[in-house]
Amino acid sequence: MATRGTAQRPNGSTQGKICQFKLVLLGESAVGKSSLVLRFVKGQFHEYQESTIGAAFLTQTVCLDDTTVKFEIWDTAGQERYHSLAPMYYRGAQAAIVVYDITNQDTFSRAQTWVKELQRQASPSIVIALAGNKADLANKRVVEYDEAQTYADENGLLFMETSAKTAMNVNDIFLAIAKKLPKNEQSGSASTSGQGRRLVESDGQKAATGNCCK
Amino acid sequence: MSEYLKVLAKMAKKWTKIIGEGKSLRSITIKKYVRKGIPGEHRGLVWLAVSGGEDMKNASPDLYQKLLLSPHNVETAEIIKTDLPRTFPDNIFFNNTENQQHQLYNVLLAFAHQNKTVGYCQGLNYIAGLLLLVTKSEETAFWLLKVLIDKILPDYYTCTMDGLLTDIDVLAELVRIKMPDVYQHVTNVGLPWPVITTKWFVCLFAEVLPIETTLRIWDCLFYEGTKIIFRVALTLIKRNKSNLLACQDFTTLAECFKEITKDSIVLRCHEFMQSIFKVPGSLPGNTIAKLRTKHMQQRIKRKQDKLER
Ligand SMILES: Nc1nc2c(ncn2[C@@H]2O[C@H](COP(=O)(O)OP(=O)(O)O)[C@@H](O)[C@H]2O)c(=O)[nH]1
Ligand SMILES: [Mg+2]
Numbered sequence: 305m306a307t308r309g310t311a312q313r314p315n316g317s318t319q320g321k322i323c324q325f326k327l328v329l330l331g332e333s334a335v336g337k338s339s340l341v342l343r344f345v346k347g348q349f350h351e352y353q354e355s356t357i358g359a360a361f362l363t364q365t366v367c368l369d370d371t372t373v374k375f376e377i378w379d380t381a382g383q384e385r386y387h388s389l390a391p392m393y394y395r396g397a398q399a400a401i402v403v404y405d406i407t408n409q410d411t412f413s414r415a416q417t418w419v420k421e422l423q424r425q426a427s428p429s430i431v432i433a434l435a436g437n438k439a440d441l442a443n444k445r446v447v448e449y450d451e452a453q454t455y456a457d458e459n460g461l462l463f464m465e466t467s468a469k470t471a472m473n474v475n476d477i478f479l480a481i482a483k484k485l486p487k488n489e490q491s492g493s494a495s496t497s498g499q500g501r502r503l504v505e506s507d508g509q510k511a512a513t514g515n516c517c518k
Numbered sequence: 519m520s521e522y523l524k525v526l527a528k529m530a531k532k533w534t535k536i537i538g539e540g541k542s543l544r545s546i547t548i549k550k551y552v553r554k555g556i557p558g559e560h561r562g563l564v565w566l567a568v569s570g571g572e573d574m575k576n577a578s579p580d581l582y583q584k585l586l587l588s589p590h591n592v593e594t595a596e597i598i599k600t601d602l603p604r605t606f607p608d609n610i611f612f613n614n615t616e617n618q619q620h621q622l623y624n625v626l627l628a629f630a631h632q633n634k635t636v637g638y639c640q641g642l643n644y645i646a647g648l649l650l651l652v653t654k655s656e657e658t659a660f661w662l663l664k665v666l667i668d669k670i671l672p673d674y675y676t677c678t679m680d681g682l683l684t685d686i687d688v689l690a691e692l693v694r695i696k697m698p699d700v701y702q703h704v705t706n707v708g709l710p711w712p713v714i715t716t717k718w719f720v721c722l723f724a725e726v727l728p729i730e731t732t733l734r735i736w737d738c739l740f741y742e743g744t745k746i747i748f749r750v751a752l753t754l755i756k757r758n759k760s761n762l763l764a765c766q767d768f769t770t771l772a773e774c775f776k777e778i779t780k781d782s783i784v785l786r787c788h789e790f791m792q793s794i795f796k797v798p799g800s801l802p803g804n805t806i807a808k809l810r811t812k813h814m815q816q817r818i819k820r821k822q823d824k825l826e827r
């Protein structure tokens with residue numbers, strides 16, 4: 305759910321809204337989900353990123369005008385048999401990034417299956433972004449940009465090609481999602497998720513004074 | 519630490535003697551010794567002997583070599599290959615030399631080939647990787663992996679992961695029985711138990727707790743079975759109870775569950791291993807067996823209901 309709060313700035317004046325959103329990453333194994341999160345949260349890239357078991361959890365804050373958006377990011381395991389656990393992660397999520405690898409056609413089909421599942425099972429207002437990752441490997445490309453863009457348009461998805469390796473479009477895709485998310489008090493799906501949460505005071509202060517907001 | 523080194527030295531002597539005598543390794547005395555830690559140099563062979571892996575191996579001594587030579591499922595091989603460089607990428611002892619990755623590939627592929635219901639499941643790379651680190655032998659690692667999955671653990675790694683999800687339900691119920699306040703709190707905050715504990719069970723604490731602590735846990739796992747996993751999990755939770763109860767929202771609670779595996783005590787493996795037999799209180803094997811049956815039945819029933827709807 306998007307939680308609105310007003311935090312005191314160090315100088316005492318009140319600052320804009322703080323919204324907290326749950327975002328889940330889905331997609332075939334080894335397409336670069338964990339790498340995208342690592343790039344976004346820590347600005348790093350590992351040639352050999354550990355395989356994710358179950359799911360990993362991280363947070364990152366971005367600023368949009370006078371709104372602080374705090375992402376609660378759930379990075380999931382890609383292998384098919386972990387699929388039965390996935391609803392636990394996308395339940396109550398306000399946003400999802402479905403990732404495929406532009407050098408692997410199967411991962412694009414798998415991404416489409418994920419999108420269908422989200423459209424059926426996740427919160428109806430969920431914002432879905434499609435990320436064609438490993439865009440730096442252009443010479444090995446098999447999924448055409450236009451093909452993915454057309455698919456995204458038809459399904460109302462945000463779409464970008466990204467590279468966790470070069471950082472291309474990584475912040476941008478999270479920012480684009482942040483922009484698209486409703487930031488009024490009624491937004492989100494706390495009632496359906498059963499996971500309503502409030503920003504505690506100290507939490508809000510941290511977000512507001514974090515380096516992202518100058 | 520020096521205290522621990524003394525214990526190690528004393529135990530190493532005892533173990534050398536025991537192994538020299540070549541007697542059966544299943545006795546009350548040995549169980550006590552195992553709980554105090556098997557010295558690194560004997561670990562692989564003791565694990566094999568006490569778990570029944572050796573008997574399995576003796577029953578089909580050339581199985582591993584045959585499996586290596588037989589044709590392989592291309593798809594499985596591909597999935598395994600993507601995980602090879604992603605197994606302990608930061609571990610200096612598993613520094614991703616070609617040879618180590620090749621050994622890991624062989625073990626995982628051979629295993630997948632002879633157990634079609636499991637095949638390859640992500641997470642097994644960490645287990646097989648650690649087994650290779652300990653045994654330095656592909657074949658011994660293979661048999662230990664086989665005995666773990668075929669004999670010791672319930673169906674954690676099959677396509678539906680039913681055994682895993684059941685054991686997570688069992689843990690949740692044990693928490694409810696032993697620490698009702700924690701259970702209630704986690705429920706109120708709305709954090710599902712699989713979110714917290716999937717990796718604990720799937721990796722048997724490899725990549726969750728420090729290596730030496732994990733190996734000490736595995737000493738008991740090979741000797742005493744899966745009960746030990748619940749003991750470790752309950753100990754981690756109970757020792758950090760007040761921190762967990764102080765977390766008011768989903769995010770901080772999820773973070774806190776991650777932090778408790780880095781609690782300073784898990785580095786002091788000797789102390790930690792002593793505490794797992796005290797902190798959670800009594801935990802009879804048949805309690806776990808009953809809870810497993812109950813939760814497995816509920817799981818099956820929920821699935822049927824879902825199908826009928
Ligand atoms: N060239 C390239 N490699 C990437 C990129 N993103 C991830 N990788 C590599 O792809 C492999 C799998 O990445 P990972 O993040 O673990 O994928 P996940 O299983 O979807 O979480 C790792 O070896 C990464 O280093 C990228 O944008 N470009
Ligand atoms: Mg990952």
